Amino acid sequence: MIETWPASFRPKSIDVHPVTLTQAGPRTLSGRQQRAAPDAGHWGLVAEFQVFTMDQLLDWRAMVAFLDGGLNSVRMGVFDERQAPTTGAPLDIALGADLALRATTARFAVAAAGTLKRGMYFSIRNRLSLITRPPEDLGGGLFDVTFWPPARAARSSGEPVEMANPRGTWRLADPKTGRLKLEGNYHGEPSLELEESFEGL
Structure with missing residues (x-):
């Protein structure tokens, strides 16, 4: 299943980065080293948030539970x-x-x-x-x-290209990410570590 990230949440910091699959062999006596990549890699994202309101708290709990340790996915922008x-x-x-x-x-x-x-x-x-x-x-x-990265699917001429608010499709990179420690039972600063999801392709 795929959900949309709640509009109430904008990260206070975000790191969107390529996760490459480059592999390197041993160096020769001359110092040379061969590198190869079996595939093009995928996106990774780390974001930190601030939870202040009850609605944010409830949205956070529901979304992390929905993502189910990486079994489900979320459409989320990169806030760029x-x-x-x-x-x-x-x-x-x-x-x-x-x-x-x-x-x-x-x-x-x-x-x-x-x-x-x-x-x-x-x-x-x-x-x-x-x-x-x-x-x-x-x-x-x-x-x-x-x-x-390389196109994940074939698309037809005329397909809209989104550049005002580009979005990716993500899943949890680690089942333990997203934990929310509350201060005073209402305020917290949780983080999420996400990776590109191929669900729906």
Whole structure:
């Protein structure tokens, strides 16, 4: 099952990072070392929160219980609005061509947005991606965008691209994460360690 993260919760700190699967062999006498990755890796997220109100407390308890040690998933943004290519008007970005499974380059059709830059997040159907190279301007509002990780699913041209509030799909990385220690029986500062979930693909 997949739920949506409660709107009442914004983290006081957040760390969104690639979890790579790189493996290294032993070094040779000359100091060289071979490295390889069996797959492209996945997203990890660590966030710290503040719980002050009864509604926040109840939402926290319910959400951690729902996640069930990692068996269920949650759609949650990365709270990166300040870095979004906003101009004051709503963003209007879509895929300008079909996107293949495991592709690392997409074509964006931009009708309304600021400058697209490497390091910006985007999501398609709640699957988080990061632009890794300066987008190539093809003219006519079309841009070729290189991103990580590889596309988790094939998508059709015209599919909306979310950059104002990109979201990922997550599950608990550790069954013990999310514990809430209350001070004075009402206030706490819990944290969550999440990893990318492939549920629903």
